Amino acid sequence: MSETPKKLLIAASGTGGHLFPAIATAEQLPEYEIEWLGVPDRLETELVPQQYSLHTVRLGGFQGRLGLGSLRLLSQVLQATLQVRQLLQRERFDGVFTTGGYIAAPAILAARSLGLPAILHESNALPGKVTRWLSPWCSLVALGFEAATSHLPKANSVVVGTPVRSQFLTNHELPTDLTLPPEAPVILVVGGSQGAVAVNQLVRTAAPAWFEAGAWVIHQTGTNDEAADSLQHDHYIHRPFFEAMAGLYQRADVVISRAGAGTLTELAFTQTPSVLIPYPFAAEDHQAYNAAAFAAANAALVCRQADLTPIALQDMVLTLIHNPERRAQMAAAAASLAIPDSAEQLANLIRQTLT
Numbered sequence: 385m386s387e388t389p390k391k392l393l394i395a396a397s398g399t400g401g402h403l404f405p406a407i408a409t410a411e412q413l414p415e416y417e418i419e420w421l422g423v424p425d426r427l428e429t430e431l432v433p434q435q436y437s438l439h440t441v442r443l444g445g446f447q448g449r450l451g452l453g454s455l456r457l458l459s460q461v462l463q464a465t466l467q468v469r470q471l472l473q474r475e476r477f478d479g480v481f482t483t484g485g486y487i488a489a490p491a492i493l494a495a496r497s498l499g500l501p502a503i504l505h506e507s508n509a510l511p512g513k514v515t516r517w518l519s520p521w522c523s524l525v526a527l528g529f530e531a532a533t534s535h536l537p538k539a540n541s542v543v544v545g546t547p548v549r550s551q552f553l554t555n556h557e558l559p560t561d562l563t564l565p566p567e568a569p570v571i572l573v574v575g576g577s578q579g580a581v582a583v584n585q586l587v588r589t590a591a592p593a594w595f596e597a598g599a600w601v602i603h604q605t606g607t608n609d610e611a612a613d614s615l616q617h618d619h620y621i622h623r624p625f626f627e628a629m630a631g632l633y634q635r636a637d638v639v640i641s642r643a644g645a646g647t648l649t650e651l652a653f654t655q656t657p658s659v660l661i662p663y664p665f666a667a668e669d670h671q672a673y674n675a676a677a678f679a680a681a682n683a684a685l686v687c688r689q690a691d692l693t694p695i696a697l698q699d700m701v702l703t704l705i706h707n708p709e710r711r712a713q714m715a716a717a718a719a720s721l722a723i724p725d726s727a728e729q730l731a732n733l734i735r736q737t738l739t
């Protein structure tokens with residue numbers, strides 16, 4: 385007689401940085417019956433694969449000071465926790481897995497109040513608030529960066545890196561509709577899953593000097609940039625979002641990027657040198673901590689947006705383009721930060737915790 389499959393609720397919401405590692409982990413658990421917990425109208429409604437039913441609860445962010453907003457949020461969390469408790473009981477789930485952020489709060493609280501295991505993955509070097517508050521109650525906390533350990537002294541933590549999508553493991557092909565001359569230097573600009581308007585502006589001003597040096601610029605602009613179409617050049621390709629990121633990183637000589645944990649993990653995988661401009665308004669400036677870990681390993685150059693002029697960016701990238709030796713050193717340093725079997729490790733830890 386075959387055993388009933390175990391049921392896992394995955395709580396991951398909002399950004400590619402939270403959703404892609406969760407999807408990558410889910411793909412490593414084919415024997416599990418998996419359902420998803422998210423928020424209406426966020427990225428999960430588009431990104432979560434169809435095979436996972438999506439349940440939603442209403443929740444805002446945990447940013448800002450204490451005040452009326454926090455009270456509203458607290459009441460949302462309590463309400464959501466009750467909803468998730470009912471879901472876990474009704475559908476007989478065996479545990480929850482979450483990649484942090486606000487959706488983690490009701491998932492962890494509901495699971496632990498029912499005595500079910502809760503596994504949390506935190507991809508950032510500076511763990512988010514929800515992770516810091518709730519990690520002592522989690523059965524297991526898996527970490528993307530070693531540096532995060534010191535912020536979670538009471539957690540049962542283990543460093544596994546951050547899982548990447550299967551495209552990073554299987555193929556590094558360029559998108560089929562994108563042809564680039566084989567010898568041309570390529571500068572790839574990415575702004576996280578949402579794009580980065582401030583980086584876009586810097587890049588558009590700096591780019592003519594890069595074109596003059598024979599380079600091509602592939603630019604993910606996001607969907608919020610009104611000036612996205614303002615730069616036109618034969619060596620310039622821009623889109624709001626690219627699906628096949630692995631091939632693009634692989635082809636790029638230099639990547640200019642925000643410092644989200646997902647992107648950094650991928651840059652380590654593809655061993656791509658980078659110039660990082662941490663998003664200055666990220667919660668508690670956490671992207672600066674991610675970037676610092678890469679800078680400390682010599683895998684990236686890091687610039688604060690407030691100090692960065694287009695000329696400085698232009699020159700920094702030109703210097704890298706003209707210095708293959710330096711790029712090779714940075715690539716090797718990036719590779720040393722990669723944990724290639726992160727998704728497998730995490731999936732195995734989930735199996736062990738849910739027995």
Ligand SMILES: CC(=O)N[C@H]1[C@@H](OP(=O)(O)OP(=O)(O)OC[C@H]2O[C@@H](n3ccc(=O)[nH]c3=O)[C@H](O)[C@@H]2O)O[C@H](CO)[C@@H](O)[C@@H]1O
Nearest residue numbers: 399400401402404576577604625626629644645646647666
């Ligand atoms: C603004 C903000 O607070 N962002 C946070 C958010 O991630 P956010 O989604 O902003 O950034 P990440 O770098 O973590 O992830 C971006 C993901 O989107 C993918 N991508 C990007 C562009 C594109 O055209 N195509 C594409 O597929 C990247 O390959 C990557 O997998 O959660 C991360 C994990 O907690 C944090 O580290 C980030 O700081």
